[in-house]
Amino acid sequence: MKGNIDMTTGKEYVASVFEKVKAQNSHEAEFLQAVEEVFNSLVPVFDKYPKYIEENLLERLVEPERIVSFRVPWVDDKGQVQVNRGFRVQFSSAIGPYKGGLRFHPSVNQSIIKFLGFEQIFKNSLTGQPIGGGKGGSNFDPKGKSDNEIMRFCQSFMTELSKHIGADTDVPAGDIGVGGREIGYLYGQYKRIRNEYTGVLTGKGLNWGGSLARTEATGYGAVYFAEQMLNARGENFNGKTAVVSGAGNVAIYAIEKLQSLGAKAVTCSDSSGFVYDPDGIDVDLLKEIKEVKRERIVKYAEARPNATFTPAGGEKTVWSIKADLAFPCATQNELDETDAETLVANGVLAVSEGANMPSTLGAIDVFLKAGVSFGPAKAANAGGVAVSALEMAQNSGRTSWTFDEVDAKLYDIMKGIYENAAAAAKEFGQEGNLVVGANIAGFLKVADAMSAQGIV
Numbered sequence: 001m002k003g004n005i006d007m008t009t010g011k012e013y014v015a016s017v018f019e020k021v022k023a024q025n026s027h028e029a030e031f032l033q034a035v036e037e038v039f040n041s042l043v044p045v046f047d048k049y050p051k052y053i054e055e056n057l058l059e060r061l062v063e064p065e066r067i068v069s070f071r072v073p074w075v076d077d078k079g080q081v082q083v084n085r086g087f088r089v090q091f092s093s094a095i096g097p098y099k100g101g102l103r104f105h106p107s108v109n110q111s112i113i114k115f116l117g118f119e120q121i122f123k124n125s126l127t128g129q130p131i132g133g134g135k136g137g138s139n140f141d142p143k144g145k146s147d148n149e150i151m152r153f154c155q156s157f158m159t160e161l162s163k164h165i166g167a168d169t170d171v172p173a174g175d176i177g178v179g180g181r182e183i184g185y186l187y188g189q190y191k192r193i194r195n196e197y198t199g200v201l202t203g204k205g206l207n208w209g210g211s212l213a214r215t216e217a218t219g220y221g222a223v224y225f226a227e228q229m230l231n232a233r234g235e236n237f238n239g240k241t242a243v244v245s246g247a248g249n250v251a252i253y254a255i256e257k258l259q260s261l262g263a264k265a266v267t268c269s270d271s272s273g274f275v276y277d278p279d280g281i282d283v284d285l286l287k288e289i290k291e292v293k294r295e296r297i298v299k300y301a302e303a304r305p306n307a308t309f310t311p312a313g314g315e316k317t318v319w320s321i322k323a324d325l326a327f328p329c330a331t332q333n334e335l336d337e338t339d340a341e342t343l344v345a346n347g348v349l350a351v352s353e354g355a356n357m358p359s360t361l362g363a364i365d366v367f368l369k370a371g372v373s374f375g376p377a378k379a380a381n382a383g384g385v386a387v388s389a390l391e392m393a394q395n396s397g398r399t400s401w402t403f404d405e406v407d408a409k410l411y412d413i414m415k416g417i418y419e420n421a422a423a424a425a426k427e428f429g430q431e432g433n434l435v436v437g438a439n440i441a442g443f444l445k446v447a448d449a450m451s452a453q454g455i456v
């Protein structure tokens, strides 16, 4: 097969596909950012495997297999009719059914969902589990909504989504704004419409098909990944200080695992600001405030003697606090070049990304140039979706594993991801660069499957 591709070098090929992607998606800044990061890593792969150029693999991969965009009408508690926009991007089914979370947040648009879906392809491949890449969500803002409003919204969202998903087709889960409560409402509506009890969603409750350790998995996984990076430097968690952003599922369980392994996590944040607790974050209190009462983070500072609250929007962020380790666990582009310079000046050793694409391209450059161990999101936060795949396996086998069994598998998966990424970086001449390593290792498995399956 030669097609109409005349490019001879990987560099020319990657550059020409990126120009096309830019021209066709010029208004999708986050999607282009995610694509650029991956493309920059893949040049040596195309030099080594020119058949992927002949098969125009990159241009096919960067075009989602399918995007569904739909109206989500619902009635609020005042009886007013509200309308939101829903999305599901089914990006790649090369190595398994589409798999990835749903995000409910006012910032959600097609660019955000496409960047998340694109990242998910490589992340899911890295887990070693048979899952393709997808993502979805809505610009619905759950903040301040009653349980009944959340339920009505979820039911309307699923009424359309149910036409496009299935246990062997596409298996959504949670992301920002979608936790156990939302998965429950979504699952109830799916079951009611389709009349089938299948593993069509992950992150389910423990009594109705969920997996133990799924709630903890993303945060724990980011810490297990950091442990591998520290071990490679001859270091461990003992006595280390960590700054963590976010106060959702990922941040809470990263903090919990850090404390249990001997580190002290001293910060957390939400959109209203951040908390600095020099005594170490009290995880039970944080859980009570964020998971049970669903309150703002300032309540944490009010309840702890030495903790301070700094409102968002000022100069200071969690990244201004001196620490050995950093775990960005809030959202995309929350850590820029200046923040990275501050962390480096303060002696940070390792950064493990719990959120999706939290560091800008400029920030990543600063970390890599300074010799900081940097665990990119698609590797470091893959623990969540990895345990989702284990939930799917338990559902298919109509069985359930103990917490320790799942946690042990999660640990092995994170260790495996680190080792694969480190080996790929070395093989392609960029030893220690886990960004390049993760992109290449994630890509190769998908590319091989696409190549075997013909031009589809």
Ligand code: GLU
Binding pocket: 099, 100, 101, 102, 123, 171, 172, 173, 174, 175, 176, 202, 356, 381, 382, 384, 385, 386, 388
């Ligand atoms: N939203 C999570 C992620 O970014 C989890 C997805 C899943 O479990 O399917 O990977």
